[in-house]
Amino acid sequence: MKDIGLTHFLIVSTMLFFIGVYGFLTRRNMITMLMSVELILNACNINFIAFNKYLFPDKLDGTFFTLFNIAIAAAEAAVAIAIIINLYRMRKSIDAEDADMMRS
Amino acid sequence: MSASIIIFYILAAVVLGGAILAVTSPKIFRAAIYLLFSLIGIAGLYFWLNYEFIAAVQVVVYVGGIVVLIIFSIFLTAGSGGDMRDPLKVRALFAGLATLTGYCLTYYVIQRTEFVVGTQPSIGSNVNAIGAQMLSTTEHGYLLPFEVVSMLLLAAMIGCIVIAIKTRTAK
Numbered sequence: 026m027k028d029i030g031l032t033h034f035l036i037v038s039t040m041l042f043f044i045g046v047y048g049f050l051t052r053r054n055m056i057t058m059l060m061s062v063e064l065i066l067n068a069c070n071i072n073f074i075a076f077n078k079y080l081f082p083d084k085l086d087g088t089f090f091t092l093f094n095i096a097i098a099a100a101e102a103a104v105a106i107a108i109i110i111n112l113y114r115m116r117k118s119i120d121a122e123d124a125d126m127m128r129s
Numbered sequence: 130m131s132a133s134i135i136i137f138y139i140l141a142a143v144v145l146g147g148a149i150l151a152v153t154s155p156k157i158f159r160a161a162i163y164l165l166f167s168l169i170g171i172a173g174l175y176f177w178l179n180y181e182f183i184a185a186v187q188v189v190v191y192v193g194g195i196v197v198l199i200i201f202s203i204f205l206t207a208g209s210g211g212d213m214r215d216p217l218k219v220r221a222l223f224a225g226l227a228t229l230t231g232y233c234l235t236y237y238v239i240q241r242t243e244f245v246v247g248t249q250p251s252i253g254s255n256v257n258a259i260g261a262q263m264l265s266t267t268e269h270g271y272l273l274p275f276e277v278v279s280m281l282l283l284a285a286m287i288g289c290i291v292i293a294i295k296t297r298t299a300k
Contacts, residue, residue, distance in 0.1 A: 029137050031244050037141045037174075039235045041148055041167075043228040048152025050224035051216035056203060057157060060164050063195060064148050067171050070187075078178045083249035085262055089271050091183055092263075095190050096278050100285035102195045106202045107293040113206040114295075120214070 034075035042068035055109050055119045059102065066098045137177055143170035155212040157203055165196045181254045 041064055048061030070091045077087025113119050115126075147167030154160040168191045175184035252258055263271045 029134055031246070032239060033137065035239045036236065037144065039232060039239065040145055043232045044145070044148045044152055046231070047224050047228045050227070051221045052152065053216060054157060054213050056199060056206070057152070057160055057213070060160060060199065061152055063164065064151070064167065067168065071171060071174060074175060074178060074180055074183060078180070078251065080244060080247050082247050082251035085252065085259060088180065088183060088259060089263060092186060093274055093278055095186055096282065099190055099194055100282055102198060103289050104285050104292070106198055107289040110202060110205055111292050119206050
């Protein structure tokens with residue numbers, strides 16, 4: 026059994042990314058779609074930290090990218106949930122297929 | 130096989146198992162709880178890598194903030210008891226095919242690439258260095274992105290209030 030290297034982390038984050046993509050493509054409820062987006066963003070953060078740890082351990086740039094990513098993800102989640110709650114007030118539903126006000 | 134390797138595999142199993150259950154569970158509240166476990170596992174991976182500051186931020190912002198916000202919005206909108214509608218069969222099939230293809234392609238590229246591993250001592254958990262570099266205005270400082278993110282958070286906060294506020298004058 027060899028030591029845990031960068032490749033292990035990259036494979037874990039790739040799996041997490043594509044699980045998130047699968048959820049985003051198949052879910053019909055907007056809140057669960059938002060949860061899939063959070064999984065995708067977290068896969069990206071794992072990549073940043075793993076590259077920083079294994080390839081450039083004397084620098085901090087991956088850490089900063091991850092911190093800014095987390096801040097932007099929090100802002101995105103807050104705005105998305107505000108939109109979802111507003112949509113629920115208008116339509117009494119949070120299915121993505123019922124949000125068709127801008128069609129036709 | 131040392132304990133650290135076993136801990137890595139346990140953490141990876143928690144992260145991936147939680148993620149799979151979060152995107153397939155038919156009950157929305159359970160999906161949110163599985164997402165919580167997945168995010169805690171990711172914080173554990175950061176601890177495993179000795180990035181304690183990032184792990185703490187992950188726990189505070191994701192587990193303490195975003196998941197609680199998602200659970201509140203579930204209570205405000207969908208209710209937590211009933212099952213959600215199943216995904217369309219044909220859509221699930223093609224999404225599975227697309228993600229499997231993408232995963233195989235990425236796996237192939239990762240296995241082919243030779244990474245040049247750095248040998249310098251790690252400074253990842255040094256909070257003094259993080260703070261000094263984040264607020265420095267020299268060549269490798271991150272003061273400008275820091276200020277831009279603070280403006281973004283302010284704009285997002287005002288936007289949330291404007292979007293979600295109940296207008297009494299309408300109707």
